[in-house]
Amino acid sequence: MSDTNVKEKVVNAIKAIKNGPRAGRLYMETCAKCGTCASVCPIYHGKSEKRYNPAERTDLIRRIYRKYCTITGRLFGKWAGAEDFNPEDIEEWRSIFYECTGCRRCATYCPFGIDHSVMTRKGRAILDMLGKTPDTMQKVVDISLETGNTDGANDVAFKAAIEFLEEEMEEEHGIPIKIPVDVEGADYFYVPPSGDVLVNPEATMGLAKVFHILGMADKWTMSSKCFDGANYGLFTGNDGDMKKDNELYVQEAKDLKCKTMLMGECGHAYRIMKMMMEKTGWWGELPFKVENCMEWTADRIKEGHFEFDKSKNPQPVTYHDPCNFGRSCGITEDPRVILQAACADFREMYPNRGENWCCGGGGGLSAMDDIIEFRMEVSGVKKLEQVRDTGAKYIATACSNCKRQLTQLMEHHDEEIDVGGVHDMLSRSILINGKAADRKEYV
């Protein structure tokens, strides 16, 4: 692609903001440069450099917007904060737009409500349009669109893993506990997060135990085609990829004739499913509803269906609110209900819920080991301080991205703190026939 073509494409994409949603125009035309966003940004906290300031990042796009879409920008150029696009800047954009975790903490505090994550996604969308999405991210998108999951696993591997989890649960409790697969007509279709069956098995086991105790083992199912709710189109800014990835899961839910799509402990997967399946979203009215498994289990706990042996989880446990649950979807209390029921020593991390600090691996950055130094020494620094302050020995979180980032962060900074899911803790202490699991150690 020639420089002229690149420039035309980029300028047109930015000009399109003017006729897009009103929020986009607000972000382009209203910023007092007050610095609030920088003061609450996990990246800027980690390293106070100009390039990490959210307002400066958005300015990469805003300057061009001013040049082409505002009278003052056209007339006064640099004097009015306007600047033309330079194709040579693309490589720098490639770094800078992948130095934001899209956590939306800036949007929570900005006096104008400017959500810089939207402009980060716009910047990434422009890069994607030019074929400049970083290779590590593009690979995840490609594998997911090709196989239906980000691990590149097939149905045989999935079924083998499920069989293994059933064996594990039988050993733990001495009775068979089923994980139904491909059952048409089951009420609940469970969509776990990336890697939860293959790498982090305990959350799925926890949910299976919940269904078992309720006598609903035949009311739920997993799918051997759709077992990974992750959707990296959200992170690369490519709406077409995001929709294509989502479509497979919507179709499978229809084919299984489920009443509820029960999303797993994955913030962005839940956010996409929930938002895009609204009546005004991509798919119109759908024959099923979307619920998160933590909401579902917490409600059953509150109804008094379960008993726990908290001595199975004696260590101090804290909860890290994944940004997509805490800030973007308002799911904050359900994980706490589960953890407080299942653990002897639950501790809050401050600030929390909608004001929580990002783990430093959001926006897909967690999958990018090529920027691990940045994740460990810049974007994750604030989270490390927060975790240390709790004195916790286990961080529960409901997001595979967060889990990966936090695990690496603890190892990198020599902290002996385990990281895992929410249903994992439930699985370890919930009583079945009056007895908790004779637990296995998981690596």
Added chain:
Amino acid sequence: MIHEETPKNISQTDYDGFLKTMSDWDRTMAQELAYKHDVGQLSDNHWKVIEYVKSYYESYNIGPPVAKIGKTTGLSSKEICDLFPCGTVKGAYRLAGLPRPPGCA
């Protein structure tokens, strides 16, 4: 010493030591990677894990569930952690020549 040289085949790995092509894998190379990534001299237990991971991958085109490694090899989670201080994926998967796992997990 052998591990002070970088054999040609190690250059066929990505920035983090994951093989680009699995058919490039051989035992000498696994040992080289082990030196390079602080795992050191590979013991029988290391090989037990590496060979299991490799054979599982050959059957299912994906690494085994982490918990299954311990169960199949008879090693406790602590023993596996001690064998591969850099983690199961970066340790065993990488030394077995598996491609870098994409995605969040």
